[in-house]
Amino acid sequence: METEFNKLNISDEDSNKDSNLESISHKNCSYCNKSFTKELWCKECDPFRMIEGWTSGNNDIDKFIKDTIYDARNSGSEFIEWVPFDRFEDVKQIGEGGFAKVYSATWIDGKTEYDKQDDGSWKKEEPEPMKVALKRLNGSQNMSAEYYLNELKIHRKHCTNTIRTLQFYGITKDPETEEFIMILDFANQGNLRSFLSITLMIYMI
DSSP states (O other), X not given: OOOSGGGOOOOSTTSOOSHHHHHHHXXXXXXXXXXXXXTTBOTTTHHHHHSTTOOOSOHHHHHHHHHHHHTOSSXXXXXXXXXXXXXXXXXXXXXXXXXXXXXXXXXXXXXXXXXXXXTSXXXXXXXXXXXXXXXXXXXXXXXXXXXXXXXXXXXHHHHHHOSSSOOEEEEEEOTTTOOEXXXXXXXXXXXXXXXXXXXXXXXXX
């Protein structure tokens, strides 16, 4: 599914080859001519290309994900991805507490990574499977948007502001139950389960 940078091609190939234009191409976007915020990253154009072609089926969830992308200042920023559920395998429940279940899984494609080419274009790197944790809020398909978004924002805030924490990679949805699921770092020896069970309480106190 072409949902992100695979259509992105910011380069100077279409410009004349004289030194002045070539110099400008490394400082300004060839689409909108605005200055890059960091190494060929256009805050106006690049996020738009990343959000084309997908939807979670929930406008509020879509907006939350897109906002993290629009906040990105470069391709390495920790934005949230939408990941189809069929991109996970070996899904196994490893814990349950309160109204949430936690699973371990293999993310077939792994976190999206891009590499800048010599011509200035961005190329999506080869998929690299990685082990992740999936946090499912029971009945999330029936929760109010405000309630579930609050949970998402709590994890996002914690992962953004805390150095030693579990990374929040993205969101997926179980096609059978329609429940939304968070994609996070996998931690051994129960650390992950403890973190997931207390995070909401910490921020709600």
